[in-house]
Amino acid sequence: MTRRTVHAAFGAAVALVLLAGAVPAQAATGTLRPQLEAITAAGMPGVFAQAADGRRRESAAAGVADVTTGAPTTPGMRHRVGSITKTFTATVLLQLVGEGRLRLDAPIGRYLPDHAAAGVTVRMLLNHTSGIADYDHVIFATDASLEENRHRTFAPAELAAIGLQQPRTGEPGAAWAYSNTNYVLAGMILERITGRTVAHEIDKRIIRPLDLRHTYLPGTAIRIRGPHAAAYIPWYGGVLLDFADYNMSWAWAAGELVSTTGDLNTFYRALLTGRLLRPALLAQMQTTVPWVPGAPEYGGYGLGLYSNLLSCGLVWGHDGLVLGHSAISWHTADGRRQVTVAQNMTHYVAPGQPDPITDATIAMLNTQLCGEQPATARAAVRPHLADQAILR
Template sequence: MKLVAALTAATLLATAGVASAAPASAGQREAVQQIIDELTTDGGALGVQARVTGLGTFRSGFAEYGSRKPVPHNGRFRIGSNTKPFVSTVALQLAGEGKLALDEPVDRHLPGLVDKRITIRQLLQHTSGLFDYSEALPLDPAGFPSIRYRTWDPLDLVEIGTSRPLAFEPGAQHSYSNTNYIVIGLLIEKITGRPYAKAVEQRILKPLRLGDTVLPGNDLDIPGPHAHGYYQDADGKPTDVTRLNPSWGGAAGEMISTTRDLDTFLNALLAGKLLKPEQQKELTKTTPQSPDYGLGVAVAQLSCTTIYGHDGLIHGYATMMIGTQDKRVTLSITQAANGGTPGDAAFRLLEKVFC
């Protein structure tokens, strides 16, 4: 699920009624817990862990199929496309340092890699028109076992993305494509002289002390305490896919984190602690062509406020990190065999917390 669509659904849900006054903290905790419990009882999730500003941590369900072991309060999980805001932050930092310009062609730094008309801004905002390479990979139940442990080179992923014609003229409209962020990862490497993962570590993880967040590369394991993630195989049987090679996600979706670390990162990002003022404005700036997505951050309107964030979906795990400068929700859903993704309950959670 892409958060642009998810937050649009949340907006529709939120504006269907009038927001009520915020309940007392104990009552709100109970209401939040009830919504989270719905995700494991009705939403198809095996387990859920969440962190809400001012209310603390929540959990529901179990850490492993067939076990009564609860989900760890601060367990690690694959964050999928929540990787993108980390990567866009580094790119915007480089822009603030004068090492790149958002509206210059990518070809200036990576000649011949993509269409010469595509700019860095268009990659960050998903308005490049590049085909999404992940749509050509066998990520379905029948095909996924064939690539589950394969190591992918980012250049090979870009080649898949550029093997198809552009979906539209660069800048003409918004279409979410993981190819965009693989290219941004290569751009960061070209400018810094180091792999994009090292740039994320040095510029974000270490300064914010995000010790439980890792960029695994082709490492198969989730280090530390974690719930197991599952996937329904071609025969409809639950398969534990906790161990997999996330290199097919790369700079578009490989990272592992916790609700605590995501909360810390999102707080710093939205509070302007990671970017200079000019780049901070660019971060959440939308356009007529991309009305719901800035530069690595989705934007939506609830009944009471504007919210910012992203989500991530990868085999076994679904995550959301949503916030304002004052409040934040980070949510990890461990998928059961039939899949569990943020649905109506997650959207009601946003309305309950923020409004």
């Protein structure tokens, strides 16, 4: 594997998959395990997933959770799911909008006077059009900083200040530019309005009502509760360093969540079928900024939720990547067809290099959501999953 420098920004690296010809989805019964084995055969140490079609759920795993002991991955493992946290954070904020306690188009200075940014609204934070820069390339400026920050606690205000002090990526509302600073500020707004922590509100409003028994925000606790895989990054000398134990305060409301593939499927089905948000608020969440300027039919980023074009049409969800753990959770618009996949190695390929792991992952996602595709289907744009930034 190619050693990749890790101090790239951990901004969005969403897979944009454009396939020729939309065809009806057909069930892909019994295909999950062989497709996960194709991912491990391509070089991923361990992978596990859950696919769903209505009430039918299929869970499977392949490869190893620990390369030293050879312990296998299992479908129900806990996993750091990175920026999938953003969908949870945005959902709570939209619930506050529904309660009349927050306005999407209010300037953020109304809620955070000490962190005001001229022209930036709450909506711009949630759809990444604020122009506020990311903080990650500062706190992870070198490979050594990954170890140096393993036990460090970052305060949200500290992360926000770092991002606000960096050169802007653009004018407010002008263009989409992924920045985790946006969701740190969003989390601070959530706490200012409710008087409670982000973890408390997500637990009260989402985790407990949906009975997501293996989902939580760990705060400064470095160890993942329950069974989990190692979190590998290829290091110098061909070794794999394990980053599973980590103080995730650096990600907070932008990417701190621990969950399982089953819990995430439950969450996104509840979200897309209206259990968590009224129709008007879900419509706001699904109002997107296009990935491809002038071509909204290919999908785009909404309020903590994105759409992506597959061969059978648009799917909805989010992906996440932190140090050594990555996850993708995609769903049809009605929440019926679902797939969530988790992998235990990141930052394994240099930009522009062949990436058979991503190719096999995209093939699995497309088959599970769209069924077997005709030979005429082809990728018109290379997926961006290989652009593995620190937190996505």
